[in-house]
Amino acid sequence: MASIDTVGAITLDQLQLAARNHGLPLEALAYPITPIGLHYLLIHYDIPAVDAASWRLTVDGDVRQPLSLSLEELRARPAVEVAATMECAGNGRATLAPPVDSQPWLNEAVGTGAWRGARLRDVLDDAGIGDGAAEVLFSGLDRGVEDEVEQSYQRSLPLDEALRDEVLLAYELNGMPLPPQHGFPLRLLVPGWYGMTSVKWLERITVLDAPFEGVQMAKRYRLQRDEDDPGTPLTRMLPRALAIPPGVPEFHSRERFLAAGPCVIRGRAWSGWAPVSEVGVSVDGGATWEEARIERDVDSAWAWCAWTYEWQAEPGRHELAFRARDEAGNEQPLEGEWNVGGYGNNAVHRVIVNVGSGLSRHP
Amino acid sequence: MASIDTVGAITLDQLQLAARNHGLPLEALAYPITPIGLHYLLIHYDIPAVDAASWRLTVDGDVRQPLSLSLEELRARPAVEVAATMECAGNGRATLAPPVDSQPWLNEAVGTGAWRGARLRDVLDDAGIGDGAAEVLFSGLDRGVEDEVEQSYQRSLPLDEALRDEVLLAYELNGMPLPPQHGFPLRLLVPGWYGMTSVKWLERITVLDAPFEGVQMAKRYRLQRDEDDPGTPLTRMLPRALAIPPGVPEFHSRERFLAAGPCVIRGRAWSGWAPVSEVGVSVDGGATWEEARIERDVDSAWAWCAWTYEWQAEPGRHELAFRARDEAGNEQPLEGEWNVGGYGNNAVHRVIVNVGSGLSRHP
Numbered sequence: 001m002a003s004i005d006t007v008g009a010i011t012l013d014q015l016q017l018a019a020r021n022h023g024l025p026l027e028a029l030a031y032p033i034t035p036i037g038l039h040y041l042l043i044h045y046d047i048p049a050v051d052a053a054s055w056r057l058t059v060d061g062d063v064r065q066p067l068s069l070s071l072e073e074l075r076a077r078p079a080v081e082v083a084a085t086m087e088c089a090g091n092g093r094a095t096l097a098p099p100v101d102s103q104p105w106l107n108e109a110v111g112t113g114a115w116r117g118a119r120l121r122d123v124l125d126d127a128g129i130g131d132g133a134a135e136v137l138f139s140g141l142d143r144g145v146e147d148e149v150e151q152s153y154q155r156s157l158p159l160d161e162a163l164r165d166e167v168l169l170a171y172e173l174n175g176m177p178l179p180p181q182h183g184f185p186l187r188l189l190v191p192g193w194y195g196m197t198s199v200k201w202l203e204r205i206t207v208l209d210a211p212f213e214g215v216q217m218a219k220r221y222r223l224q225r226d227e228d229d230p231g232t233p234l235t236r237m238l239p240r241a242l243a244i245p246p247g248v249p250e251f252h253s254r255e256r257f258l259a260a261g262p263c264v265i266r267g268r269a270w271s272g273w274a275p276v277s278e279v280g281v282s283v284d285g286g287a288t289w290e291e292a293r294i295e296r297d298v299d300s301a302w303a304w305c306a307w308t309y310e311w312q313a314e315p316g317r318h319e320l321a322f323r324a325r326d327e328a329g330n331e332q333p334l335e336g337e338w339n340v341g342g343y344g345n346n347a348v349h350r351v352i353v354n355v356g357s358g359l360s361r362h363p
Numbered sequence: 364m365a366s367i368d369t370v371g372a373i374t375l376d377q378l379q380l381a382a383r384n385h386g387l388p389l390e391a392l393a394y395p396i397t398p399i400g401l402h403y404l405l406i407h408y409d410i411p412a413v414d415a416a417s418w419r420l421t422v423d424g425d426v427r428q429p430l431s432l433s434l435e436e437l438r439a440r441p442a443v444e445v446a447a448t449m450e451c452a453g454n455g456r457a458t459l460a461p462p463v464d465s466q467p468w469l470n471e472a473v474g475t476g477a478w479r480g481a482r483l484r485d486v487l488d489d490a491g492i493g494d495g496a497a498e499v500l501f502s503g504l505d506r507g508v509e510d511e512v513e514q515s516y517q518r519s520l521p522l523d524e525a526l527r528d529e530v531l532l533a534y535e536l537n538g539m540p541l542p543p544q545h546g547f548p549l550r551l552l553v554p555g556w557y558g559m560t561s562v563k564w565l566e567r568i569t570v571l572d573a574p575f576e577g578v579q580m581a582k583r584y585r586l587q588r589d590e591d592d593p594g595t596p597l598t599r600m601l602p603r604a605l606a607i608p609p610g611v612p613e614f615h616s617r618e619r620f621l622a623a624g625p626c627v628i629r630g631r632a633w634s635g636w637a638p639v640s641e642v643g644v645s646v647d648g649g650a651t652w653e654e655a656r657i658e659r660d661v662d663s664a665w666a667w668c669a670w671t672y673e674w675q676a677e678p679g680r681h682e683l684a685f686r687a688r689d690e691a692g693n694e695q696p697l698e699g700e701w702n703v704g705g706y707g708n709n710a711v712h713r714v715i716v717n718v719g720s721g722l723s724r725h726p
Contacts, residue, residue, distance in 0.1 A: 022385035027409040037400035046390040145613040150724045250508040361513040
């Protein structure tokens with residue numbers, strides 16, 4: 001585990017990914033629903049340019065009646081809105097050691113959207129799920145090369161997860177048609193799961209009688225101890241608390257500077273397994289912990305909660321740390337655990353704050 | 364000058380910046396006006412949370428009548444819309460050698476917005492510019508630490524530039540109120556200049572009788588050969604052409620794969636000095652060049668143009684390169700020139716494409 005002060009060398013490959021993809025600037029944790037443009041983005045291949053007028057969604061495989069639906073037909077169905085927090089399964093990757101060679105997230109790959117769309121289950125019911133159905137496969141229009149094979153981005157869900165009430169075929173984000181980068185014209189939304197599950201630019205939904213073995217299921221998004229370990233699939237988001245870093249940043253280091261005195265630290269926390277039950281705050285680098293006050297300000301079981309902590313900031317250099325626990329008993333570890341893909345590292349968020357440092361000021 | 368295949372090690376500081384800030388995914392060059400969320404972002408400090416109801420813009424300094432304007436008062440003035448391409452002065456920094464320690468842009472820090480607002484000149488005329496006026500200073504609500512001084516982000520403009528017809532106090536982007544990350548509720552827009560000029564989260568406009576010597580003018584955004592060189596200020600954008608990389612990407616390396624045969628390469632080009640007069644395309648790594656066809660598809664002298672080039676892609680690994688020239692005679696260099704801040708590196712865009720590589724495909 002690298003300390004907060006060091007990170008391995010980043011390659012051109014990783015920098016190219018970091019320049020395209022982006023996290024949530026942590027001050028945007030102030031918003032219950034993340035404004036468009038601040039939600040994290042991980043785009044595997046290229047954003048496809050889709051003509052909504054000619055686009056259709058195909059529903060096929062083990063169904064009694066294959067469907068081909070236009071965007072208008074989907075919009076004419078009963079609509080459901082779900083506010084959901086979404087996090088990349090690779091969040092926290094860049095602080096693991098030795099370095100894992102992929103998108104180098106620190107801890108900011110998260111956002112909460114107000115998603116609106118048709119219920120997936122209703123569409124599958126119309127198609128008529130076959131008796132042998134085991135999984136549902138989702139294929140996007142985005143194409144690229146992985147493991148030397150050109151392919152579409154494809155992920156599957158076990159049938160029982162696909163049939164959950166809150167799983168949507170979403171065509172709106174925050175009251176607007178989906179932006180191109182979030183999957184226009186239609187994406188899957190699976191609340192509670194890491195973001196790779198919520199396939200963007202949906203083209204096809206296929207009911208399968210056996211587990212799908214494509215790259216994104218069999219090779220990626222698995223917790224593997226080493227390359228020979230088949231590992232276990234990533235599914236739901238582990239708990240995590242993040243803070244709006246207090247004070248103001250130094251441009252370059254992003255280290256924080258704050259006047260001494262009372263300071264309300266604000267942040268958000270979430271878990272895909274169960275509601276957040278507790279957020280701990282340490283102002284001494286993790287030696288001692290106190291409880292933050294939790295406020296559920298988004299009316300959704302699938303969205304993050306807000307938390308506040310009143311800190312009496314005394315002069316000096318302090319390492320703050322933040323840790324969430326959920327009602328299922330999951331708790332953030334103090335140190336992340338290395339794995340082949342660098343997934344699921346929900347080690348506690350740490351922020352260095354320089355209090356009352358005697359900096360000069362001008363307007 | 365680093366080759367296209369290498370880049371120096373990136374520090375945690377730089378990675379933190381790269382995770383917050385982001386470029387334009389190059390496939391988004393397809394859009395004449397960049398959708399919100401795809402335009403590049405460079406946020407010096409934190410995005411301030413501004414209450415538009417209590418916010419006011421102060422106009423003071425060497426004026427006959429200081430003003431304090433609400434957002435409603437600004438919106439009630441005659442409105443002007445300008446489509447403008449904006450680029451970060453540090454675009455291209457990450458390919459300079461030795462590495463320059465700041466936001467590590469490759470070449471994607473650009474976007475084009477449809478900005479709407481009040482004309483700055485009209486507001487200054489209402490305040491009455493004093494006879495000794497030399498510059499206009501713009502102060503943002505964003506605060507941070509640079510050179511060990513806590514400060515607001517502040518940049519000045521020579522008076523004649525501030526009085527240009529197309530310089531706006533913008534409150535809308537692409538038909539919507541400014542998003543938080545683009546300067547809500549009000550930002551300056553100086554078409555043709557690098558983005559650091561277009562101060563976001565505007566709080567105050569001050570007419571000055573002498574040049575402003577703040578950090579962002581005297582220490583940053585200058586072309587300096589070495590630390591002892593006072594350098595010259597960055598102003599207008601140098602010409603640059605970028606291409607939508609043809610074919611599909613490999614996820615990790617972002618290297619491109621394309622079937623052999625005819626391929627229309629599309630891209631965009633801009634210059635802040637004069638209209639783009641020519642875009643050159645090389646399909647042999649820069650040894651020979653042909654002219655692309657230019658199409659001015661955005662009705663604005665301040666926005667990029669589109670270009671297309673018909674390539675007969677033959678099997679093999681090709682290095683494509685793209686180079687713009689403007690009517691003022693500025694042309695992109697083949698290699699960037701190192702400078703202290705890593706600014707203004709408009710070396711030609713290069714893309715590696717593997718044609719007809721015999722990759723297997725599945726849906």
